[in-house]
Amino acid sequence: xxxxxxxxxxxxxxxxxxxxxxxxxxxxxxxxxxxxxxxxxxxxxxxxxxxxxxxxxxxxxxxxxxxxxxxxxxxxxxxxxxxxxxxxxxxxxxxxxxxxxxxxxxxxxxxxxxxxxxxxxxxxxxxxxxxxxxxxxxxxxxxxxxxxxxxxxxxxxxxxxxxxxxxxxxxxxxxxxxxxxxxxxxxxxxxxxxxxxxxxxxxxxxxxxxxxxxxxxxxxxxxxxxxxxxxxxxxxxxxxxxxxxxxxxxxxxxxxxxxxxxxxxxxxxxxxxxxxxxxxxxxxxxxxxxxxxxxxxxxxxxxxxxxxxxxxxxxxxxxxxxxxxxxxxxxxx
Amino acid sequence: xxxxxxxxxxxxxxxxxxxxxxxxxxxxxxxxxxxxxxxxxxxxxxxxxxxxxxxxxxxxxxxxxxxxxxxxxxxxxxxxxxxxxxxxxxxxxxxxxxxxxxxxxxxxxxxxxxxxxxxxxxxxxxxxxxxxxxxxxxxxxxxxxxxxxxxxxxxxxxxxxxxxxxxxxxxxxxxxxxxxxxxxxxxxxxxxxxxxxxxxxxxxxxxxxxxxxxxxxxxxxxxxxxxxxxxxxxxxxxxxxxxxxxxxxxxxxxxxxxxxxxxxxxxxxxxxxxxxxxxxxxxxxxxxxxxxxxxxxxxxxxxxxxxxxxxxxxxxxxxxxxxxxxxxxxxxx
Numbered sequence: 001x002x003x004x005x006x007x008x009x010x011x012x013x014x015x016x017x018x019x020x021x022x023x024x025x026x027x028x029x030x031x032x033x034x035x036x037x038x039x040x041x042x043x044x045x046x047x048x049x050x051x052x053x054x055x056x057x058x059x060x061x062x063x064x065x066x067x068x069x070x071x072x073x074x075x076x077x078x079x080x081x082x083x084x085x086x087x088x089x090x091x092x093x094x095x096x097x098x099x100x101x102x103x104x105x106x107x108x109x110x111x112x113x114x115x116x117x118x119x120x121x122x123x124x125x126x127x128x129x130x131x132x133x134x135x136x137x138x139x140x141x142x143x144x145x146x147x148x149x150x151x152x153x154x155x156x157x158x159x160x161x162x163x164x165x166x167x168x169x170x171x172x173x174x175x176x177x178x179x180x181x182x183x184x185x186x187x188x189x190x191x192x193x194x195x196x197x198x199x200x201x202x203x204x205x206x207x208x209x210x211x212x213x214x215x216x217x218x219x220x221x222x223x224x225x226x227x228x229x230x231x232x233x234x235x236x237x238x239x240x241x242x243x244x245x246x247x248x249x250x251x252x253x254x255x256x257x258x259x260x261x262x263x264x265x266x267x268x269x270x271x272x273x274x275x276x277x278x279x280x281x282x283x284x285x286x287x288x289x290x291x292x293x294x295x296x297x298x299x300x301x302x303x304x305x306x307x308x309x310x311x312x313x314x315x316x317x318x319x320x321x322x323x324x325x326x327x328x329x330x331x332x333x
Numbered sequence: 334x335x336x337x338x339x340x341x342x343x344x345x346x347x348x349x350x351x352x353x354x355x356x357x358x359x360x361x362x363x364x365x366x367x368x369x370x371x372x373x374x375x376x377x378x379x380x381x382x383x384x385x386x387x388x389x390x391x392x393x394x395x396x397x398x399x400x401x402x403x404x405x406x407x408x409x410x411x412x413x414x415x416x417x418x419x420x421x422x423x424x425x426x427x428x429x430x431x432x433x434x435x436x437x438x439x440x441x442x443x444x445x446x447x448x449x450x451x452x453x454x455x456x457x458x459x460x461x462x463x464x465x466x467x468x469x470x471x472x473x474x475x476x477x478x479x480x481x482x483x484x485x486x487x488x489x490x491x492x493x494x495x496x497x498x499x500x501x502x503x504x505x506x507x508x509x510x511x512x513x514x515x516x517x518x519x520x521x522x523x524x525x526x527x528x529x530x531x532x533x534x535x536x537x538x539x540x541x542x543x544x545x546x547x548x549x550x551x552x553x554x555x556x557x558x559x560x561x562x563x564x565x566x567x568x569x570x571x572x573x574x575x576x577x578x579x580x581x582x583x584x585x586x587x588x589x590x591x592x593x594x595x596x597x598x599x600x601x602x603x604x605x606x607x608x609x610x611x612x613x614x615x616x617x618x619x620x621x622x623x624x625x626x627x628x629x630x631x632x633x634x635x636x637x638x639x640x641x642x643x644x645x646x647x648x649x650x651x652x653x654x655x656x657x658x659x660x661x662x663x664x665x666x
Contacts, residue, residue, distance in 0.1 A: 014554025014600070015657035019563075038567070039489055040416040040550055041386035041479075046379050053374035054425035056476055058463045083373040092387035092478045096429075099663075130391045132664055136471040143389055145425045145478035146374075156372055217373055221347025230352075234371070267347070324348035330432075331465055 007101045012131025021129060025107060029114040030093070030124040042125035044090055046149055051086035053077060054145040060331040062105065062139055064182045066174075066193035069142055070109035072269055072333055074116040075198045077144040079218045082203040083272060085152035088120045094128040096141040109140065119198040122146070151207055159214040160235035164275045164301040167284055169202060170195065170292035171247035172224050176266030177255045179332050184259075192251050197270030205287045215275040218268065220333060222324045225264040227273050228309040229323040238304030241321065244314045247294040265324040267332045275301065340434045345464025354462060358440060362447040363426070363457040375458035377423055379482055384419035386410060387478040393664040395438065395472055397515045399507075399526035402475055403442035405602055405666055407449040408531045410477040412551045415536040416605065418485035421453045427461040429474040442473065452531040455479070485540055492547040493568035497608045497634040500617055502535060503528065503625035504580035505557050509599030510588045512665050517592075525584050530603030538620045539607075548608040551601065553666060555657045558597040560606050561642040562656040571637030574654065577647045580627040598657040600665045608634065 010017040027036060034042050057073045067075075078088035093113070097106065117124070174195040181192055199218060206213060215235075217227045224246070228239055248256075248263045256263050276284050281297055288295030304310075309321040343350040360369060367375045390406045400408075411421035426446070430439065450457070507528040514525055532551060539546060548568075550560045557579070561572060581589075581596045589596050609617050614630055621628030637643075642654040 009663045010659055012554075012663065013657065013659070014556075014559055015598075015659070017658065018555075019656075037489075037491075040413040041384035041419060043417070043483065044383045044385055044480075046383060050377045050379060050383075051374035052377055052423060052425060052480065053459050054427050054476070054478055055461045056427040056429050056463050056474075058429060058465050058469070060469070080373040084376070086374060090385060092385060094387050094389040094476050094478075096389050096391060096474055126386050128388045130389050130664075132391050132471070135468075136391070136393070136664065137474070138465070138469040141389075141429055141470070141474065143387070143427050143476035143478070145387055145427075145476070147377075147385065147480060150376065153376075156370070158370075221345075222351070223347075226347055265348075323352075324346065325350065326343055326346070326348070330342045330345065331463075331469065 005103050007097050007099065007103060007106060007131055009099050009131050009133065012129055018129060025110060026127060029110045032123045034123060034125040044125065049150045049153065050147055051081050051084050051150050052147045053080035056141060056143040057333055058141050058331050059333055060138060061182055064178055064194055065191045066178060067196035068109055068112055069140060070113035071116045071196050073142040073144045074113050075196050075269060076333060077146040078120050078122060079199045081146050081148045082200045083216045083218055084150065085155040085213065086148040086150045088122040088146055088200055089148040090125045091122055092126045092145045093124045094143040096137050097131045098137045098139050099131055099134045101139055116198060120200045152213065155213045155216055157215050157231050157234035160231055160237050160275045160301055161214065162237060162301050162303045163278055164214055165278050165281045165297055166239060166299045167274045167288065167295065167297050168247065169272045169288050169295050171249045171294040172219060172268055172271050173248055173252040173263035173266035175269040176223065176329060176332055177252040180259065180329055181255060190251060195268055195270035199270060199272055202291050205290065209283055209287050211284050212277055212280050213274065216272055218272040220269060221267050223265045223267055224273060225321050225324050228321060232307045232309055236307055237301045238306050239299055239309040240302050241299035241309055241311050243311045245296050245298045247296050264321060269333065338436050340430050340432065340436060340439060340464055342432050342464050342466065345462055351462060358443060359460060362443045365456045367456060367458040377458065382483045382486065383480055384414050384417050384483050385480045386413035388413065389474060389476040390666055391474050391664050392666050393471060394515055397527055398511055398524045400529035401442055401445050402473060403446035404449045404529050406475040406477045407446050408529050408602055409666060410479040411453050411455060412532045414479050414481045415533045416549045416551055417483065418488040419481040419483045421455040421479055421533055422481040423458045424455055425459045425478045426457045427476040429470050430464045431470045431472050432464055432467050434472055449531060453533045485546065488546045488549055490548050490564050490567035493564055493570055493608045493634055494547065495570060495634050495636045496611055497547055498611050498614045498630055499572060499632045500607045500621065500628065500630050501580065502605045502621050502628050504582045504627040505552060505601055505604050506581055506585040506596035506599035508602040509556065509662060509665055510585040513592065513662055514588060523584060528601055528603035532603060532605055535624050542616055542620050544617050545610050545613050546607065549605055551605045553602060554600050556598045556600055557606060558654050558657050561654060565640045565642055569640055570634045571639050572632055572642040573635050574632035574642055574644050576644050578629050578631045580629050597654060602666065
């Protein structure tokens, strides 16, 4: 970088400096045979059906307890593939950078992305870099788009059946709570770490154990509440959920009480929801517990006809778990 | 949109309003069987090798003579696929929207994208929507990532050989000049229209005529100068270019003189450069002329060893066509 310590407009101009940034930063951390060919488009080979997904990341702050925008960009896109039973294989990566971003911050993000990718054996095969004048974007946005071969077909929000059990892979609400705490500059005794993680290893273990997966979804924006509402609509089913079975860490619950949020509405970035036949409940939990002791069975699909999830309190009362609405926390991912 | 005339943070929250925006705007214009399944990832089938490419678009202003950020996003990504001989088939599309963007502007962009896609038979199969608070992004950024089956292999910046001829598909510099004029609020007698266009129909015609394509590249950021320099480096060749043969419209030339730019450095969004064997020159030009009368043979690959492109003036003088450097026009695409 020739002692230039800040990203400049010329790094995105498509000329000499862009070339240097690509070679000296992106290729150094992401380099592989496909990317290094440096063509207009990467060349890939597939056998079987392929899943494709895209996500742009605009999180603020860029760095938070448990991760940063880069780990989020890799995990988020890999997880969307894993949720349809696809192995994350190839990613594109596009950086939109504000002029003046410290080079060291960009390098920290890129290096974290490279580390996170190792958990999936995925490769970045093509990329794009834009630098915009000061004020045109807040520091850094990243888009990652991923493709990968589907290892088990028909895992879908439309496949949920009456009698299926609903599980979560770990305690919920951590990512939303972590960003909220960072945004409000809260000094907590124990900082809340984001759950940001790549879920492919868990999904791979579930596939190896031949768990009959009807549906999986990572509970990102909109949290558990959005996933369950979408599932009820897509599959035309009703769900009965035991509020006391839904794992929420005390620190997350405390923050929710302080700010008037429900943990079910908070974003997650390394927690997912599953629907499997009741007969596979035990096997599923056993696999999930290998990764997180907080994994839990939280409810069951019923034959009711409201097509909404219903929360049952420990005291016998019932209420709808509503679709999150209104201004949720912006720039969470 | 319930009479809400501006995009609000809630449209990106992942809850009810996000769902409504997706259904009522994106699915209405982009809808197809794959997208409408609304899963975490789209399911695709391929036979043969697949090309993948990504681009983020940050152009300012959003609307310009001859196109807008949406037409650019579709053309740009489809063109990168076409340049490696791949048919643009499936696109992802991610919107990063500033709170307060008029809904009508977003709809105009989305509707233009839908129109542009018709020229390629490509489909948007997955998407993402982020809304960020005022000031965190300037109006609207779009990422499109594309995949498609490769129809002819080995079209590559590494395949250029001594003796190959270099052609351009039409006059160059229009997109850069158009944005420059818009940015400077120039009142030209005849506004300069961007060349923004989908190149797949031209490439398909070249493939049908069995033109032996060694390399193709759309001359976007960095313009013709960047492409030719990269080609010389990648293939280890030298090029002799006839300056008088390079087609530049008078309006573009005039603007360049006014602002001290070289037309070779200006971005294009619907013009590409080709390297083919000399024996295929005539056939290539014949196809190109069906689409643009300004298409021209501009030079030839020589056995020289400098690995740089050399411009020959009509008066017999020679100079290197340098890699563009420094702060070129930002937010051109």
